Amino acid sequence: MASSKSPKDFFRPLAVGAPTPVAEIPARPSRAIHFFDPSNPKMAAKVPDMVGTVDVLLGNLEDAVKADNKEAARNGLVEIAQATANIGGRSGPTQLWTRINALDSPWVLDDLTTLVPAIGDKLDVIMVPKVEGAEDIHYVDRILAQLEAKAGLSEPILVHAILETARGVANVEEICGASPRMQGLSLGPADLAADRRMKTTRVGGGHPGYLVRQDPVDGDIDGQRTSYQQDLWHYTVARMVDACAMHGIYPYYGPFGDIADTVACEDQFRNAFLLGCVGAWSLHPKQVAIAKKVFSPSVEDVTHAKRVVAAMGDGTGAVMLDGKMEDDASLKQCLVMVELADRLAAIDPDLKAAYDAIEVDA
Ligand code: GLV
Ligand code: MG
Numbered sequence: 001m002a003s004s005k006s007p008k009d010f011f012r013p014l015a016v017g018a019p020t021p022v023a024e025i026p027a028r029p030s031r032a033i034h035f036f037d038p039s040n041p042k043m044a045a046k047v048p049d050m051v052g053t054v055d056v057l058l059g060n061l062e063d064a065v066k067a068d069n070k071e072a073a074r075n076g077l078v079e080i081a082q083a084t085a086n087i088g089g090r091s092g093p094t095q096l097w098t099r100i101n102a103l104d105s106p107w108v109l110d111d112l113t114t115l116v117p118a119i120g121d122k123l124d125v126i127m128v129p130k131v132e133g134a135e136d137i138h139y140v141d142r143i144l145a146q147l148e149a150k151a152g153l154s155e156p157i158l159v160h161a162i163l164e165t166a167r168g169v170a171n172v173e174e175i176c177g178a179s180p181r182m183q184g185l186s187l188g189p190a191d192l193a194a195d196r197r198m199k200t201t202r203v204g205g206g207h208p209g210y211l212v213r214q215d216p217v218d219g220d221i222d223g224q225r226t227s228y229q230q231d232l233w234h235y236t237v238a239r240m241v242d243a244c245a246m247h248g249i250y251p252y253y254g255p256f257g258d259i260a261d262t263v264a265c266e267d268q269f270r271n272a273f274l275l276g277c278v279g280a281w282s283l284h285p286k287q288v289a290i291a292k293k294v295f296s297p298s299v300e301d302v303t304h305a306k307r308v309v310a311a312m313g314d315g316t317g318a319v320m321l322d323g324k325m326e327d328d329a330s331l332k333q334c335l336v337m338v339e340l341a342d343r344l345a346a347i348d349p350d351l352k353a354a355y356d357a358i359e360v361d362a
């Protein structure tokens with residue numbers, strides 16, 4: 001553990017009168033974290049209609065908001081949160097998150113001291129960009145406790161870190177374990193690529209030059225040789241997944257900037273889902289649909305999982321199903337799938353109908 005604090009101290013509020021930290025991060029569906037710029041009236045006007053159609057709405061105050069609009073974005077988020085029924089507030093169909101400005105920016109202090117008193121009861125999660133180590137989370141942890149106490153909040157606001165610097169990746173485990181508020185991590189492929197001096201110029205996604213090529217056939221180096229593009233983000237996402245699982249929090253793919261390329265976006269999101277991520281960012285309503293599809297297990301997968309659960313009886317030993325060996329370990333994988341399906345069915349009537357229609361012989 002990075003800190004020499006007693007484990008018990010993590011569950012004491014960091015300010016007199018602040019809410020008690022949570023012992024477990026609720027597994028709330030968050031397949032798409034839909035970004036909007038609260039200073040953009042066109043985007044802001046769409047927010048009320050999106051409640052109930054997307055798992056998370058995130059008011060973005062950081063990058064992509066012009067310096068001249070920072071204040072308007074912050075105030076716009078307060079207005080939207082106060083005026084929109086059913087948004088955020090630890091229950092309900094759509095969570096409300098925000099991405100504050102970076103901790104070394106001139107705006108972040110005002111972000112926190114404005115948002116927490118005004119809409120702290122509605123803000124479920126605060127996303128902190130460019131987190132480098134546990135010290136960044138400790139700073140946010142304490143100041144949030146002070147502001148929550150002052151505002152008389154009864155529930156703590158959770159914290160989500162974007163992994164977008166080399167130092168952040170190197171410190172990923174200590175970041176995840178830095179506070180009971182830690183809800184999850186997102187990959188920040190654009191900033192991370194720049195910080196690492198990768199030679200990409202895109203926001204997320206692959207690169208045609210990053211590939212492996214088949215060996216020459218019969219020594220003919222000029223002959224036909226298949227090449228396969230590789231996933232630039234595999235290493236980082238895999239590290240995030242392990243760090244998050246170890247700390248009982250949730251990993252997310254971040255942004256995919258090529259809005260028109262819905263096929264590659266779906267592939268990238270699916271890689272993240274299969275590796276263990278629970279959601280991704282959406283930068284356009286089109287991507288909400290992609291994330292909802294990808295991060296909800298298919299009826300075929302849930303059917304198979306339920307068949308294994310039924311066949312495994314008390315959960316011990318091994319059985320043969322369709323010619324394949326199933327045992328305690330494959331049962332556990334199937335239970336992950338069934339639990340996710342149950343959680344999603346509880347908030348998504350279409351999925352509920354699809355999953356409820358599954359029939360499995362006991
Ligand atoms: C997201 O913030 C990124 O830098 O990719
Ligand atoms: Mg970034």
